[in-house]
Amino acid sequence: MIITETSNDGIAIVALEGTLDALSAPELRNIRSVTDPEKTVILDLEKVDFIDSSGLGAIVGATRVKLDPARGVVLACLNDRVRKVFEITNAQKLFHIFDDTSAAVDFAATR
Template sequence: MIISENTFNNITVIALQGTLDARNAPQLKQFNSAGAAANSIVINLSEVDFLDSSGLGAIVSITRLKRSQGGDVILACMNDKVRNVFEITHVYKLFDIYDDVEAATLNAEKKQTSL
């Protein structure tokens, strides 16, 4: 799995690429501190080709931490395989999900200004 990040206006965009499973979910969990200074994290899932329960758990873990700090995690660019995992597990109900990173980032900015 490849992870890249970019922070702008207190929003960290994390782009994931490849497989997010039990072997590399701990790598994503290390990004709990990636957006520590940011109010919100947008996770770009467009290049994720496989997601299992461990990967899902890593995303939920980051979300819990960020929300405990008064921020949020917003998801963007899910392909059908990834979306299916979120829907089957009903975890999609926990997130704002957008078709593109720009819309997700705009939502994060709106949430910041409403605080």
């Protein structure tokens, strides 16, 4: 898994590339902005080619440490494979999901 982190107006944008599974999920859990309760994080999942229950668990778990879970983790750019996992598990109900990172940043900035 390749993880790239940038910042936009104090909001962390974490782009993931590759497989998000039991082997790579701990990498996501160890990112400082993901574990910081006061930091809003946008996860860009456009280049995630596979996600399993461990990967989904890492994303859901990230919301638990946030002071405002609805604002703390925002998802962007879900490709069809990833979106299907969120829909099958009903996990999409836990997040605000946007088609692009700029819309996600705009949303996060106004919350």
